[in-house]
Amino acid sequence: VSDATRVTVGGAAPYDVVVGRGVLHEVGGLLGDAMQVALVHPVRLAAAAATLRASIEAGGRRVLAIEVPDGEAAKSTEILADAWSRLAAARVGRTDAVVGLGGGATTDLAGFLAATWLRGIRVVHVPTTVLGMVDAAVGGKTAIDLPEGKNLVGAFHPPAGVLCDLDLLAGLPAAEIASGLAEVVKAGFIADPEILRLVEADPTGAADAAGELMAELVRRAVQVKADVVAGDLRDAGPREVLNYGHTLGHAIEQVEGYRWRHGDAISVGMVFAAALSRTAGRLDDETADRHRRVLELIGLPTRYRGDRWDALLSAMAVDKKVRGSMLRFVVLDALARPAVLAGPEPALLEAAYAEVSA
Numbered sequence: 500v501s502d503a504t505r506v507t508v509g510g511a512a513p514y515d516v517v518v519g520r521g522v523l524h525e526v527g528g529l530l531g532d533a534m535q536v537a538l539v540h541p542v543r544l545a546a547a548a549a550t551l552r553a554s555i556e557a558g559g560r561r562v563l564a565i566e567v568p569d570g571e572a573a574k575s576t577e578i579l580a581d582a583w584s585r586l587a588a589a590r591v592g593r594t595d596a597v598v599g600l601g602g603g604a605t606t607d608l609a610g611f612l613a614a615t616w617l618r619g620i621r622v623v624h625v626p627t628t629v630l631g632m633v634d635a636a637v638g639g640k641t642a643i644d645l646p647e648g649k650n651l652v653g654a655f656h657p658p659a660g661v662l663c664d665l666d667l668l669a670g671l672p673a674a675e676i677a678s679g680l681a682e683v684v685k686a687g688f689i690a691d692p693e694i695l696r697l698v699e700a701d702p703t704g705a706a707d708a709a710g711e712l713m714a715e716l717v718r719r720a721v722q723v724k725a726d727v728v729a730g731d732l733r734d735a736g737p738r739e740v741l742n743y744g745h746t747l748g749h750a751i752e753q754v755e756g757y758r759w760r761h762g763d764a765i766s767v768g769m770v771f772a773a774a775l776s777r778t779a780g781r782l783d784d785e786t787a788d789r790h791r792r793v794l795e796l797i798g799l800p801t802r803y804r805g806d807r808w809d810a811l812l813s814a815m816a817v818d819k820k821v822r823g824s825m826l827r828f829v830v831l832d833a834l835a836r837p838a839v840l841a842g843p844e845p846a847l848l849e850a851a852y853a854e855v856s857a
């Protein structure tokens with residue numbers, strides 16, 4: 500399809516993120532010398548997997564289908580070990596490839612499988628959620644969970660390419676679309692305010708997987724992530740701005756035992772970060788207020804329980820994003836001007852929390 504656009508993610512091994520409709524046939528061009536391809540996908544996406552499989556086989560390659568449980572349940576040591584055994588039995592070699600088809604959980608598993616097999620083979624991601632397209636499949640982070648915590652075991656292993664086929668979003672529940680849009684809105688606040696204008700002008704269109712606006716929003720959010728990670732694969736510096744809304748957001752996810760969607764938690768976290776920015780005297784009222792407005796337009800939560808502050812504070816204290824002994828928050832000095840606030844006074848945090856507590 501001619502209207503597909505590409506965003507190149509720079510770095511040591513640059514790759515393209517293709518955004519469009521009907522782009523699955525491009526998979527062949529991303530598989531290099533692979534003769535065998537392990538296609539990792541959840542059972543639920545069997546129909547999309549069949550289409551993708553046909554595209555891969557059309558290039559004369561053999562496909563080893565690895566069906567995994569739905570969502571987060573795939574990111575376990577047991578599922579990973581099973582997948583390793585399947586690769587071993589099929590003698591998947593150094594020049595072969597893994598393709599991950601699914602949401603962020605599936606591409607995280609597929610990426611880590613590829614990162615660990617023979618010390619790293621090629622992986623191509625085909626994300627099927629908005630969150631996967633704009634966040635999880637781009638940037639090279641891969642991980643699985645342990646009973647002790649989420650994403651504790653992982654590797655940096657950038658893909659050879661990412662195919663964002665918006666047609667794959669057709670069956671995605673509205674709540675999952677909204678959750679992914681939280682990361683899109685984040686990209687708007689930290690780097691690309693045009694995203695905010697587009698969502699505000701047509702919130703219904705923004706959440707419509709079949710609409711034209713979706714392609715534009717996904718492309719812009721991918722561009723923001725690409726610009727940031729190109730210069731910082733390993734999370735050492737500039738990449739931290741992608742954590743806007745995530746310090747409190749991760750704490751909410753943890754306190755809720757991961758029953759909240761990621762984007763829902765990040766939505767509250769962004770409203771909090773904006774309140775913190777304003778309370779610290781860094782951000783203007785208008786930009787701070789805009790957070791709640793735009794997030795509510797797409798149906799995302801912007802408040803959280805007032806009686807949970809102590810639990811959130813201890814969750815933040817143990818969060819792996821804490822560096823040294825200080826809590827770190829990405830804040831805004833203005834629209835699209837993120838900065839880091841380290842070790843804010845407890846009173847400042849509590850004042851900001853008062854603004855998001857229900």
Ligand SMILES: NC(=O)c1ccc[n+]([C@@H]2O[C@H](COP(=O)([O-])OP(=O)(O)OC[C@H]3O[C@@H](n4cnc5c(N)ncnc54)[C@H](O)[C@@H]3O)[C@@H](O)[C@H]2O)c1
Nearest residue numbers: 569570571602603604605627628630631635640667670671
């Ligand atoms: N690697 C990274 O940089 C990074 C960044 C952000 C998030 N993540 C990870 O991504 C995961 C969250 O991603 P997610 O929200 O995509 O979750 P997910 O993969 O769990 O998918 C959400 C749900 O939607 C279903 N689904 C997926 N595609 C569908 C489709 N097209 N139609 C119908 N249902 C579909 C899934 O089966 C699942 O039940 C977490 O594991 C998180 O840790 C990773």
